[in-house]
Amino acid sequence: xxxxxxAFVLFCWTAAxxxxxxxxxxxxxxxxxxxxxxxxxxxSSAQARRLYVRFLLYAGLLSAVVVILNALFVRNGxxxxxxxxxxxxxxxxxxxxxxxxxxxxMSTAILVFFLSxxxxxxxxxxxxxxxxxxxxxxLLLSLEFLERLPQRIEQIFTAQEARGAPVRAGFAxxxxxxxxxxxxLILSSIVESVERSHALALRGFPAPPEHRIRARQxxxxxAWSLIAGVVAxxxxxxxxxxx
Amino acid sequence: MPTFRERLRLEMSGPAIPLMAxxxxxxxxxxxxxxxxxxxxxxxxIGTVLVAVLCGPWAAALTGSLANILASSFGSPAMMFFIxxxxxxxxxxxxxxxxxxxxSLPLVVMGGALQGIIAALLSAPISAYVFxxxxxxxxxxxxxxxxxxxxDVFWSALYQGLTSDPIDKVVTYIIVFLTVRRLPQRILTRFPGxxxxxxxx
Numbered sequence: 001x002x003x004x005x006x007a008f009v010l011f012c013w014t015a016a017x018x019x020x021x022x023x024x025x026x027x028x029x030x031x032x033x034x035x036x037x038x039x040x041x042x043x044s045s046a047q048a049r050r051l052y053v054r055f056l057l058y059a060g061l062l063s064a065v066v067v068i069l070n071a072l073f074v075r076n077g078x079x080x081x082x083x084x085x086x087x088x089x090x091x092x093x094x095x096x097x098x099x100x101x102x103x104x105x106m107s108t109a110i111l112v113f114f115l116s117x118x119x120x121x122x123x124x125x126x127x128x129x130x131x132x133x134x135x136x137x138x139l140l141l142s143l144e145f146l147e148r149l150p151q152r153i154e155q156i157f158t159a160q161e162a163r164g165a166p167v168r169a170g171f172a173x174x175x176x177x178x179x180x181x182x183x184x185l186i187l188s189s190i191v192e193s194v195e196r197s198h199a200l201a202l203r204g205f206p207a208p209p210e211h212r213i214r215a216r217q218x219x220x221x222x223a224w225s226l227i228a229g230v231v232a233x234x235x236x237x238x239x240x241x242x243x
Numbered sequence: 244m245p246t247f248r249e250r251l252r253l254e255m256s257g258p259a260i261p262l263m264a265x266x267x268x269x270x271x272x273x274x275x276x277x278x279x280x281x282x283x284x285x286x287x288x289i290g291t292v293l294v295a296v297l298c299g300p301w302a303a304a305l306t307g308s309l310a311n312i313l314a315s316s317f318g319s320p321a322m323m324f325f326i327x328x329x330x331x332x333x334x335x336x337x338x339x340x341x342x343x344x345x346x347s348l349p350l351v352v353m354g355g356a357l358q359g360i361i362a363a364l365l366s367a368p369i370s371a372y373v374f375x376x377x378x379x380x381x382x383x384x385x386x387x388x389x390x391x392x393x394x395d396v397f398w399s400a401l402y403q404g405l406t407s408d409p410i411d412k413v414v415t416y417i418i419v420f421l422t423v424r425r426l427p428q429r430i431l432t433r434f435p436g437x438x439x440x441x442x443x444x
Contacts, residue, residue: 051317066375073390099375106373107320114316134255138309141264146313149265149272157279167280174280179418181276182286186293186422189265194433196261 001040002125003219005113007226008034008041012109016102018233028105032056035112048115055111063100070096119143128217137205141196149185156184254299258433262297263306266290270310271317284411288332292419295336296345297434303333324373328365335361336416341439345420355416356409363404370404371397382407 015027034041035052043049070092071080077091120143123136157167165180166173219227245253255263269290277286290310295303307329314322335358344350370376376386376396382403389399423431423440431437 055320069387069390070375070396073387073396096375099373103321103374106324110315110323111320114320119313119316134260135305135309137260138263138267138305141261142267142309142313145264145268146271149268150275153272153275157276171282174282178276178280178282178414179421181280182273182289182418183422183425185276186269186289186419187425189269190258190262190293190297190422190426191430193258193261193265194430197258197433200260201257 001220002117002122003129003217004223004226005041005117007219007223007230009109009113011226011229013106014230014233016106018237021098021101024101024105028101028108031105031108031112035108035115041112041116043115044118052111052115055107059104059107063104066100066103067093067096070099133205152188153181153185156181160184250299251301253435254302255305259294259298259302259435262434263294263302263309266294266303266306267310267313269293270307271314284414286411286415286418288329288412289415289418291329291333292336292415293422295333295436296340296419296423296440297431297436299435300334300337303337304330305333307333321374324369325366328362328369331361331365332358332412337436340436343439345423345440348417348420351416351420352413355413358416359409359412360405362412363401363408366408367397367401367404370400376400376403 012027012031015024019027035043043052071088072086073092077089079087080090080093081088119139123139126139127133127136160177160180161167165177167177167181168174169177267290270287273286273289277284287310288307291303291307294306308326311322311326311329336354339345339350339354339357344354370386376383376390376399385403385406386396386399389402390396394402428441431440
């Protein structure tokens with residue numbers, strides 16, 4: 001199923017560059033609806049659902065800002081609205097709409113994919129698809145460190161503050177504190193990396209490729225249809241440019 | 244002369260794997276420190292630079308790419324579009340580290356400034372043509388300022404990048420330089436990039 005979702009992302013990204021803006025708007029709404037209603041694309045956790053809602057608000061705000069800024073600053077072309085101090089140009093509005101629709105379509109597709117796919121499932125899929133062990137290991141280790149690092153940063157911050165680091169002083173003082181906080185953070189990470197590598201080596205990591213079990217899953221019909229759509233869009237774009 | 248495959252295996256084995264994971268996590272969490280200290284720099288490539296110096300170019304490119312992919316999954320989908328920029332950061336940093344630039348502070352500062360220019364040159368077209376120059380961040384004000392001077396969206400995004408990126412990258416490089424210098428030699432020599440960091444006897 002992850003392959004189908006990846007094919008959907010590829011389809012939306014190709015559409016964002018190959019198809020006219022009006023068609024992109026349709027696909028953008030399709031992506032919104034899929035992310036909201038279709039179980040396969042629905043956010044996988046309560047936190048993911050919150051992120052999705054926040055993204056929808058962000059996308060609306062972003063589109064408005066992009067359109068307004070471009071309408072204000074792109075001066076050439078017909079003037080749509082003249083408020084004596086500021087003028088809104090047609091070219092600016094059109095450019096802003098084009099850019100924001102493309103951005104929101106691409107962003108929605110990728111976000112719907114990630115929010116509906118737990119990263120551990122993605123790592124398992126990559127592994128089964130034949131991705132190098134390094135890639136999946138780094139991905140999974142990153143998730144573990146991401147949970148621990150904020151706490152470590154907080155500990156170092158508090159410790160340095162207790163030692164008198166000027167974390168609330170003027171700009172120069174705070175800048176010096178940056179070094180005193182990031183230094184121990186990076187050093188401890190490097191030392192722990194060496195220790196972890198010993199632990200991994202003792203467990204026989206990485207296993208030789210012939211010892212890894214891979215259960216490849218065939219592509220589904222929707223995935224093939226989306227890939228065919230991508231090929232058709234690229235073909236149409238090429239035909240149009242050489243016509 | 245080792246083949247490309249052998250070099251890749253050397254770069255991505257032993258302590259490099261956990262360090263790459265730490266690099267990803269550092270890239271994503273260091274913003275917590277800068278915002279707590281209210282310092283206007285991103286430092287979001289510090290993990291990539293560290294991995295480039297200690298391990299090599301491809302490990303750094305993978306670290307930066309994974310960090311941006313994870314950032315996308317945590318609600319910032321725009322980061323996905325800047326993967327070419329982080330790959331360039333990894334490749335450039337490893338290139339200058341291999342040539343011994345991370346042995347002296349002036350060269351580190353120069354390398355960071357050049358890195359900032361490269362990052363600005365690469366991110367400007369993405370920022371301009373995909374996002375129309377607007378990223379909903381503090382640097383948007385710089386883009387608006389340059390547009391109000393009559394520049395088009397590409398040049399405004401480029402000028403914004405050239406104004407803010409070199410400072411960010413120089414600070415990143417200095418932090419990594421100072422940290423790596425403090426590493427005990429027995430730990431440093433565990434990484435494939437150590438030969439370029441130790442002073443030739």
